[in-house]
Amino acid sequence: MRNGDTSDERAEAMAILAHRLRNPLSVLVGYAELLRTRDDERTRLEATTQISDAADEVAFVADDVLALLALELDAVALHPEPVSLGDTTGLALERIRSRTAAYRFVPTPALERWPVVEADPVELPRTLVTVLMAVCSLAPEGGDVELGARVAGRYAELRMSKGGWRLDAAGVEELFERVAPFAAPNEDDVRHTGLELHTARRYVELQGGAARAEALPDGRVDIVLTLPLPLDAA
Amino acid sequence: MGYHVLLVDDDAALRRLVRATLPSEWYEVTEAEDGDEALTAIAEHPPDLLVLDWHMPERSGEEVLAALKGRNHSIPVVVLTAEQRLEEREAAERLGADAFLTKPFSPLDLLHAIEGLLPERPIGS
Numbered sequence: 601m602r603n604g605d606t607s608d609e610r611a612e613a614m615a616i617l618a619h620r621l622r623n624p625l626s627v628l629v630g631y632a633e634l635l636r637t638r639d640d641e642r643t644r645l646e647a648t649t650q651i652s653d654a655a656d657e658v659a660f661v662a663d664d665v666l667a668l669l670a671l672e673l674d675a676v677a678l679h680p681e682p683v684s685l686g687d688t689t690g691l692a693l694e695r696i697r698s699r700t701a702a703y704r705f706v707p708t709p710a711l712e713r714w715p716v717v718e719a720d721p722v723e724l725p726r727t728l729v730t731v732l733m734a735v736c737s738l739a740p741e742g743g744d745v746e747l748g749a750r751v752a753g754r755y756a757e758l759r760m761s762k763g764g765w766r767l768d769a770a771g772v773e774e775l776f777e778r779v780a781p782f783a784a785p786n787e788d789d790v791r792h793t794g795l796e797l798h799t800a801r802r803y804v805e806l807q808g809g810a811a812r813a814e815a816l817p818d819g820r821v822d823i824v825l826t827l828p829l830p831l832d833a834a
Numbered sequence: 835m836g837y838h839v840l841l842v843d844d845d846a847a848l849r850r851l852v853r854a855t856l857p858s859e860w861y862e863v864t865e866a867e868d869g870d871e872a873l874t875a876i877a878e879h880p881p882d883l884l885v886l887d888w889h890m891p892e893r894s895g896e897e898v899l900a901a902l903k904g905r906n907h908s909i910p911v912v913v914l915t916a917e918q919r920l921e922e923r924e925a926a927e928r929l930g931a932d933a934f935l936t937k938p939f940s941p942l943d944l945l946h947a948i949e950g951l952l953p954e955r956p957i958g959s
Binding site: 619622623624625626627628629630631633634637643646647650653654657 | 845847848850851854855889916937938939940941942
């Protein structure tokens with residue numbers, strides 16, 4: 601969390617994380633018990649998928665805890681290097697594919713034409729996963745997510761655009777500020793509490809970039825990440 | 835057809851787990867993902883039993899129970915919650931909840947709770 605955050609906000613963040621653990625733990629415990637007590641193929645197949653997804657969810661929460669802890673302790677060690685933004689975005693899309701089946705991600709131009717940025721090759725994919733999942737969570741009706749990348753001065757700008765958000769304009773403005781749950785039920789299990797975006801923005805900033813959300817007049821919302829270009833490219 | 839259970843939870847994975855827990859030959863499970871949807875569903879087709887998540891965005895489980903109490907419904911309710919606080923349990927009981935399970939819960943405990951509230955199997959089961 602950022603300097604100046606109150607202890608109330610910190611406590612709220614911890615409460616959110618603890619709360620988030622309960623549902624995937626219920627799924628893990630529940631399907632384990634169903635596997636123990638039932639012996640049919642349908643249960644086995646469903647349990648396998650659900651246990652895997654729930655384990656991913658627990659891992660996401662663990663990542664959030666570690667990320668918040670590292671930020672709190674000023675113990676974030678990033679190692680920026682030239683990284684293909686297109687390849688990294690492709691990797692992030694692959695990681696969330698099973699959870700975002702109702703969405704179609706449309707990169708323009710094609711990912712292989714996206715610029716190279718100066719970023720930590722470990723943290724950048726995590727950040728993109730977080731932000732892409734947030735886009736899906738907060739615009740939960742499925743459909744196209746437009747992804748655009750361009751060079752603007754010494755920075756690359758990655759823009760993720762989607763309609764159907766469940767936030768009003770004020771909520772959009774606070775998107776990266778809030779440490780509070782969003783009202784965003786989602787039929788594809790993509791969950792979002794607000795902690796992830798808060799943390800993701802901090803990581804982007806630590807790499808010399810910025811993150812913001814823009815509410816557009818047509819009801820669409822753009823999430824924009826800027827990341828520095830490698831020194832020899834800027 | 836068996837008993838009609840309305841399952842209200844904003845988490846799709848939880849809904850899937852509960853659906854998998856309840857034998858389809860005994861239970862017809864319908865779903866709502868938030869409190870408003872639940873109240874609409876109850877008004878249109880009152881279920882035999884309600885499985886209700888306590889913490890949901892927008893209209894919470896507590897608000898759903900309060901609304902049902904205002905309508906003098908007598909639907910048995912099993913509350914699911916992520917909290918272990920006694921005050922929450924007391925609030926649920928005050929509003930008419932019949933059983934209370936804390937996440938993570940055993941699906942067999944849920945099944946037993948439901949069977950306890952619907953003691954007789956539907957004809958033909």
